[in-house]
Amino acid sequence: MEKAEKIARYMREHDRVAVWLGVEVLEVRPGYARMAMTVREDMLNAAGVCQGGVTFSLADFAFAVAANSHGRLALAVSAQIYYPAAARLGERLVAEAREVHRTEKTGLYEVSVSKEDGTLVAFFTGQVVRRPQEFNPG
Template sequence: MPDYKAVFNQHDLFARRNGMAITECGPGWAKAEMTVQPHHLNGAGTLHGGAMYTLADFAFACACNTHGDLAVAIACTMNYHRAVQQGVVRVQIREVARTKRIGTYAAELTDENDTLVASFTGTAYARPGVPLPSLAPPQ
């Protein structure tokens, strides 16, 4: 099995640019985290909802692509429960159900005190036989 943690940490430039990293992953699940920086804050001085969404989406991308076929998001929902001003935000995502082409995933985002700050659900569409581009053999 490829080292999906390394693949996503190296090739997802948007997540990397925003200080996000996959910390662990396996078939159908992933964990990621980010340390809140001043450029992640919104006008109210709290972590921007888009930053939390990006962290969840990054973990979702890793989790749904650990089966060897390219998978892409087709629907996502994010619920915000608490504001975050500083510290580390972590996400854990797991596969809830999967068929040949459709997978459903659920995630919880927590602050550094393990307080739930947001929840995320995502649905992915897999393309059997199509590898993740960063794992495809050179042509």
């Protein structure tokens, strides 16, 4: 199995938020990750739409997998998100994370979260610091 896929599987099994969200790993390669989840009733806010923190968590997990996919431990130092549309109960969301720039010490990533019809629900950017140690899944 490819290293990036092994890292993604380990992260999915050991990240308790990703487990709670029911995140599915769809595709992973170095610097890239695509994930999906379906909005459940316990993910809705008082307005009846998907709570922003849930959407952020999906984007953040895709970001983390893309950043760690090279096999070096990468930890977030900043992130921001924009919500152009709401997600509703039962909608499937797909998060696609792409590496924009990577150096020995840092990495910059962007993540789009969309509904299956292509409607953009969130646009996320994040930066990581890359540690010298390897990311060694168990």
